Amino acid sequence: MSLSTLTRPWRPFNYGFLDESAKREIRRRTLKAIAVPGYQVPYASREVPMARGWGTGGLQVTLTLLKPSAVVKVIDQGADDSVNAASIRKFLRRVGGAGETLDTTEATLIQSRHRIPEETLRADQILVLQVPDPEPLRSVEPDISEARYRHADADYGLLWLKLYEQIVRSGRIMQGASYPSLVNGRHVMSPSPIPRWDVPKLHQAENLTILSAGREKRIYAVPPHTDVVPLVFDDIAYRVEDHAGIPCGRSGVTGYFLNELPQAGGASLHEMSDSHFATKHIQKREGAPVTLGDTYYRNGSMAR
């Protein structure tokens, strides 16, 4: 018997890039995050061959979940063809050899920056959201140690005060993306900078959502069938972006979240932010055999 019969041949990198001990740590932290919905679990957060802040947290979770039978979709701000999404997809191909798709309904693993797809995710799909800043209290309490105490005490008074002050100053809640939301009645989380349009998609979802911040070294999760309630006052309703009635300039479809494209002369064009969903509408209209999945929104309002 020699050493070479006991060990695998040398390879420059492991399957899925990360070594097995790093994956094991991330699996354990993710299980804890699922067990305590919305709670930010610290983890070591390894360096990956991409700059911090470019989806390294999401990438570590995706690399850990990667297997040859997975079908991966990567989105950046709704688009599959955005350069960073393309770069992440290329990296996953290089180290994982899993299947790839642009179609939400075909994916088993979706890594996304700042959007939840418009087509309803199923129980057999996992959504991994990249998170720049996991701390919903950051704007009112920059000190992480203090913020952890506030989470432990479920003391979110400063956040309520901030929202109230926005109403007093501006007549409405001015929070754009990253709308603070109460998970499972216990922890307030930042849903990552998804637009307000996407937050209701997390509530009582069929799928597991894992949120991972690489730079800030925190993993948290929204398990299936879990309450996710944006912080709102009883007498002031939660408002999503006012996109329900504007048609998409590419597909002509109305009722989904849009990107605004400024035009010379001060006008704006709009196109659907979920770019492949728009493409599918166009393909279907041209007679291609595509299947449009169920959507969270119907006629511009949440179907539930």
Add this chain to the structure above:
Amino acid sequence: MAYAATRGGEEAIAQAERLYRDDLGPLTAGRIAEVRRALPYLVDRVMGEASLYEPDLAALALAQTGGELYEAVLLLRAYRTTQPRLWTAEPVTHRDILTVRRISAAFKDIPGGQILGPTLDYSHRLLKVGVLAGETDVPEPVTPGRTSAPATQPALADWQREQGLVAPERAAKVPLDDIPDVTRDGLLFPPPRAHRLQTLARGDTGGMLALGYANQRGYGPVHPAVNDLRLGEAEVRLRHPRGTVFSAGRVRVSETEMVSKDPRADTLKLGFCATFGWNEVKTIAGATLDLSMEEQSAFAAADEEFVLYHTEPTEASGFCIHFKMPHYVTFQSSLDALRGANADRDRRAARAKARPKADRMSGAEIEEALS
């Protein structure tokens, strides 16, 4: 397609990377050897920030990135993190380091003596422009001293402790395998001392200099001086499973101890920083920060959480350049709130104009304005 600059997918990415690499030209073993030979201090700095001691890999990272320092550090870190941790070396103390340079500013002379060693500290910084005109600048030979300096040096702090000037050493006896490793654990606050010193050891030289300098200039609670600064080589001693301790080689290290009067007692306090490679400015700044972080202070530059988070080179540089990524969904969401608020304000103003003017809004009007 609007916003074409950020679209285009894989072909555009591939070509963009080719443009960068085309500027650098072919990467050869010769070029890497030359980087290692000609730029040892740069190689040292990258090894320190990457916390990976391998001069060939560091020179490769520098050559591969054309000297883009943060990219080079990231390359090395992403390589390092996948490597197994096989062993923990035996601890190295001041007294063990094969010292080539050792100075103290706290005393004129110190046990063991002041050893200047290799430094540019006292040189005139005149650019040798003649080299550009074809001259070769050959370094003048070093004249050997009458007696050679001792290979190792005692710790000045030992003498200060005997004098009762510094509190007794309180080194915790931690089994080697239980030393916390900041590259394998999350950084939580307050961190164990090991995490603090490791974070400083792999900290961004420029970032630590900025915050350390801020402390030294008065934006901090301490007024330190260099107590004991060393450049040298440390033996990497490993314990064989059969119990024999053997040397696996030597690494270049820098370490600095800064001293300041304890503001709450009539004693001196010491701050410490060490790193791979020879990088004096980093360890002086780091030891200053170590001292400052011990004190209660209103200065951000002396706050442990602030300092350790913001001097992390990979995280800071990565986040800074991430702003080049598209942010249009996030921006759209804020835009919607802005426009909504402005529209509401215009509507309220129009309604107020239509109404007879009153000095104060009635309760009902406030309700309406808020709704």
